[in-house]
Amino acid sequence: MALGVDSARTETVVSAAAGDLIALSHSIHAEPELAFTEYKSAAKIVELLAQHGFEIESGIAGMATAFTATYGSGDLVVALCAEYDALPEIGHACGHNIIAASAVGAAVALAAVADEVGITVTVVGTPAEESGGGKVILLEAGVFDTAAMALMVHPGPFDIVGASSLALADIAVEFTGRAAHASAAPEYGRNAADAITVAQVGLGLLRQHLAPGQQLHGIVSAGGTAPNIVPAHTELLYYLRATSAAALVELQERAYACFAAGALATGCTHTIRTVSPTYTELTPDRELAQAYREVIVAMGRDPIAPELEGSRPLGSTDMGNVTNVLPGIHPVIGIDSEGSVTHQPAFAAASVNASADRAVLDGAVALARTTIEMVTDPVQRARLLDLQARRTKIGSSR
Incomplete structure (x- = not known):
């Protein structure tokens, strides 16, 4: 690493916060809320981030349950997307409680090294992924304009790095x-x-x-x-x-x-x-995806081979819109779902088992380490900042 930052520190920070992160995941899971009405879930996430020194702005882009939580002052802005809406009747059968908690964990880990690696960490609270397109609304409102990259992890039956969607x-x-x-x-x-x-x-x-x-x-x-x-x-x-x-x-x-x-x-x-x-369809950034793959393999996870990643699209997600505007990834992090798949009641039950708790912590560490790998590589940092500057220039000329 060019800046000499020990990315293993992220695991130490996440381990220290593990109790709070798992409690957050379980609490969101226990009180499922539908699109645009995720008041309790958003409040729980914001409260934990505020305890770690993040500056909170709630009710953004005209959505009461959308927010940003920001830490640091570096020139490269990292957006970590948190989802927390549930499905009608079957609750968190898509594991958004895991998504939210892993985003918070990654943000806390990155906050510990933000000054060293020259980044600003922003958790973007994105309502209504299941129906409503919260990220599309946030994109159109300019919430992602300053971000150089956007990351999140989504639970599933197995690990997929370059996940595709329709x-x-x-x-x-x-x-x-x-x-x-x-x-x-x-x-x-x-x-x-x-x-x-x-x-x-x-x-x-x-x-x-x-x-x-x-x-x-x-x-x-x-x-x-x-x-x-x-x-x-x-x-x-x-x-x-x-x-x-x-x-x-x-x-x-x-x-x-x-x-x-x-x-x-x-x-x-x-x-x-x-x-x-x-x-729109997911378009993962190649360099980000490769960095994430190397990180999770080093952590002992076994993602499916790249040539098999596109064989079964994972439904649809408004994160696709984000990845078509700026570099981003939406990998799947595997949990033991006992043969069930997302949007089944059994998957909702699996989203708070021991493997789901591990996914919260592994996801947090993986996102943080991937970010550090990218922003401390001079070539990748320059690429990310250049792409962001071009988007800003295009937007200002309209």
């Missing part, structure tokens, strides 16, 4: 028909539930002709009120996914034609609205 469009489709008595005067009705049926048949047939990586799946969120009333108002909630933003646009065009067909065939009208900001 671009995502989160939409609602409303059909409007005409109510009538379903027995006495059905000819006066225009059945909005039938419009859904036609649309979903079209979508089902479309699946045969989708490009690899394109997906669509959804639910009927409103389907009528009573069997003897022709439904006048119905709604679909759908996710459209693809391997890239460009492929997503193509999928949207074809899926939207199916929705329009449902309306046309039944004499109804329809509207499509965006529920959450569009997520």
Whole structure:
């Protein structure tokens, strides 16, 4: 290391804070909160960071549960992303409690060497990852403008360094028909539930002709009120996914034609609205990912081989939007989930077991060590600062 900083100190700092970090993970897990309502979770994170001398700014970008916590005054700003929203009914089945606690641990570890390595450490509290696109809102508000890189870890059944994800469009489709008595005067009705049926048949047939990586799946969120009333108002909630933003646009065009067909065939009208900001695919920074791989291998973890990383995308995440703007990584840190996968109740239970607690501490150390490796390498530090300066110049010229 060019600056002679002993990155092993990060493990000492994390070990000293281990009790607090694991308690934070378990506390967030015990009180799951949905998108944009993570008041208790955000407060718990902020409280612990404040105890370690971080300056807190809450309620940023118009979101009550978003925050930044900053330490140091170096010219290179490191953003550590903390997620803490849960899923409806099944709680923290995506392990966001682990994400939050590991980000705090990494921040505390980096704060101990911030002056030596010339960095400013910022924990960015990012609400509404599961639905709502908190990071997209933060990006558009300029919260990441000064950051030279952004890092986080996400739990999963095994370690993946260069994790991939799919671009995502989160939409609602409303059909409007005409109510009538379903027995006495059905000819006066225009059945909005039938419009859904036609649309979903079209979508089902479309699946045969989708490009690899394109997906669509959804639910009927409103389907009528009573069997003897022709439904006048119905709604679909759908996710459209693809391997890239460009492929997503193509999928949207074809899926939207199916929705329009449902309306046309039944004499109804329809509207499509965006529920959450569009997520783009993850684009991990190669140098950051390589540094992280070397760190976790040295720690005794066994990530899957690079050539297998893209074989199964990990759903979608608004961290993809961040990594398409600035250097970043979103690796998966493995826990013993006993065969379960994310978004299953069993994974929620696994997110506070002994392996999950280890993931909190290992994730914190790995993020901190990766950061130190990057910022103390003169070539990488110059690259990161140059990329950040270019983004600032582009932004100021608009």
